[in-house]
Amino acid sequence: DSGVTQTPKHLITATGQRVTLRCSPRSGDLSVYWYQQSLDQGLQFLIQYYNGEERAKGNILERFSAQQFPDLHSELNLSSLELGDSALYFCASSVVGLAANEQFFGPGTRLTVL
Amino acid sequence: AQKVTQAQTEISVVEKEDVTLDCVYETRDTTYYLFWYKQPPSGELVFLIRRNSFDEQNEISGRYSWNFQKSTSSFNFTITASQVVDSAVYFCALTPAGGTSYGKLTFGQGTILTVHP
Numbered sequence: 001d002s003g004v005t006q007t008p009k010h011l012i013t014a015t016g017q018r019v020t021l022r023c024s025p026r027s028g029d030l031s032v033y034w035y036q037q038s039l040d041q042g043l044q045f046l047i048q049y050y051n052g053e054e055r056a057k058g059n060i061l062e063r064f065s066a067q068q069f070p071d072l073h074s075e076l077n078l079s080s081l082e083l084g085d086s087a088l089y090f091c092a093s094s095v096v097g098l099a100a101n102e103q104f105f106g107p108g109t110r111l112t113v114l
Numbered sequence: 115a116q117k118v119t120q121a122q123t124e125i126s127v128v129e130k131e132d133v134t135l136d137c138v139y140e141t142r143d144t145t146y147y148l149f150w151y152k153q154p155p156s157g158e159l160v161f162l163i164r165r166n167s168f169d170e171q172n173e174i175s176g177r178y179s180w181n182f183q184k185s186t187s188s189f190n191f192t193i194t195a196s197q198v199v200d201s202a203v204y205f206c207a208l209t210p211a212g213g214t215s216y217g218k219l220t221f222g223q224g225t226i227l228t229v230h231p
Contacts, residue, residue: 002158031217043205043221056218090159094217103219105151105159 003027004106006091012112018079021109025072025093031055032074033094033103034066038087049074081113116141116215118208120222127196128230135191135225137206143167145211148182148189149219153203162204165189166211196229203227 003026013019025032034046045058049068060066063081068074078085088110092103117140127133139148150162163173165182173180177194193200206222209215 033217033219035219042223043207043219045218045220048217056215058218088157092159102149102161102164103217104161107156107158110157 002104002106004091004093004104006089006106006109008109009107010110010112012114013081014114015081015083017081017113018077019081019111021076021078021089021091021111023074023076023091023093023106025074025091026104029093029095029104030072031094032068032072033092034060034074034076035090035092035105036087037090037108038084040084043090046076078111083113086111086113116143116208116210116220118206118220118222120204120206120225122225123223124226124228126228126230129198130195131229132192132194133196133227133229135193135204135206135227137189137191137222139187139189139206139208141187141208141210143210143213147209147211149207149209150180150189150191151205151207151221153205153224155202159205162191193227196227198229198231201227201229 005024007022030051033048037043046060048056066076088108090108091106094103119138146167148165152160179192181190203224207219
């Protein structure tokens with residue numbers, strides 16, 4: 001158990017819908033990262049937050065947005081869902097936003113868009 | 115741009131065999147970090163090792179060992195005396211040590227390792 005929690009574990013929805021994925025980092029970790037794992041694209045970095053502020057952006061679609069709240073939990077919002085958004089979404093956290101630190105990954109949220 | 119290539123898509127071995135997973139990376143950064151992660155069938159990503167670009171010493175942890183060669187941009191992972199529980203997908207990853215992209219892990223495509231009893 002990494003100490004990072006993600007809810008829900010599974011999510012099944014329809015095209016065009018909007019969903020919110022939630023992540024609680026390990027106690028004391030200020031940085032949160034979101035990754036998408038799909039068969040087509042593999043594991044891809046989406047976005048990073050550090051202490052409430054966006055720190056780095058990767059291949060995140062405009063239909064996706066994220067935020068980190070004062071209690072450090074983070075939410076990833078996916079809207080106008082398409083079939084291709086079906087994937088495993090991971091959240092990771094680290095002590096500070098430094099590459100040297102190990103990123104602890106949550107169990108993931110499996111999103112299925114029908 | 116950074117790139118990580120894991121040449122082997124799938125490897126199948128019999129228990130107790132040694133197996134090496136290859137990882138080759140490309141980066142323009144002079145300082146960077148390399149990682150290996152394991153993804154068992156349950157789906158979570160488990161951290162195995164972190165290596166910084168300044169440290170070319172090989173590392174051994176139990177049955178696991180890592181060979182980092184900066185000259186060939188490789189960071190290979192060997193499992194000695196493999197066990198069925200080693201069956202998983204293994205990912206090599208890279209991130210710069212500074213700049214705007216630090217913390218952003220670039221992953222290889224993964225190597226599916228199957229260890230047969």
